[in-house]
Amino acid sequence: MTMRKGHFEKMEIMKTENQRPYKQVLDGLRAVGLRPTRQRLALAKLLFEGEDRHVTAEMLHAEAQAASIRVSLATVYNTLHQFTTAGLLREIVVDSQRSYFDTNMSDHHHFFFESTSRLEDIPGDEVVVAKLPDPPAGMSVKRVDVVVRVEAI
Amino acid sequence: MTMRKGHFEKMEIMKTENQRPYKQVLDGLRAVGLRPTRQRLALAKLLFEGEDRHVTAEMLHAEAQAASIRVSLATVYNTLHQFTTAGLLREIVVDSQRSYFDTNMSDHHHFFFESTSRLEDIPGDEVVVAKLPDPPAGMSVKRVDVVVRVEAI
DNA sequence: GTGATTGCAAATCTTTTGCACTAAA
């Protein structure tokens, strides 16, 4: 039960390995300026403990309920956006009907399985964008997203 | 007032240059197996005459109204999807809240201006994806979308 | 005619918002 690296890097007081994830998450939230409320702590633990993941608000809400965490869907939405603004999550746009949030903040891209609406990370070094045009005058590139849409053969 | 190349390529009977776009669009629709109804003809003319464009259902509906074309929003949605299925349009996913349809069917990518929700084509030869991972077993790559998100400096 | 298409309104789905209540600092 360990926190992955990369999140909560701005923690003022880095905790040692044997401390409880609870405390890490708590301080992590404080570090990004969010009060560590019961709901945020619970959602952060669901999101950041274990493997990297891609969630929708609905999925995370269902998971919280399954874990007996009382939290409203509205709060799940608010929390996902707050975490995104705080730099703990990234929003991935692959489906014009639903928002996905990715806990993997490193430079990487995605496979998208349209038939199942499932996302899978592609490590950054497995995609090389060798040429890009200059952005229009007065504009700067914020992000380059590569989505590889795959289907069953 | 000319049809650009690339659309309705499957036309059984290619019309000569001096024929009316109306007839071209009409036959084009027939060629993809859609009855050339008043609404489809009018929407096709709006979409395929003139420059390449990126439209949402709402935008196209407003444009139709402005041109005194009576068509319901539901029919605009249906038509956009039928044209997409028929290979006349491509759906571009850049905004998880709204669907954009692109009349440019050639191989290309996009700039997306998040502040204005505007799309701009990047010609295919200005983006080079030099390396891509193999798709997971049993899957094939359907499409690779590159979205360059830009913001004001 | 007959089967496809349309329009409208209602339904659905995702997401946001207003506001009284609760909890963190």
Add this chain to the structure above:
DNA sequence: TTTAGTGCAAAAGATTTGCAATCAC
């Protein structure tokens, strides 16, 4: 205390659907 955060229900926005009326063939 004081202010941020939460839950709920209602609202909003995009899209789809059901079905009778209409149109293309």
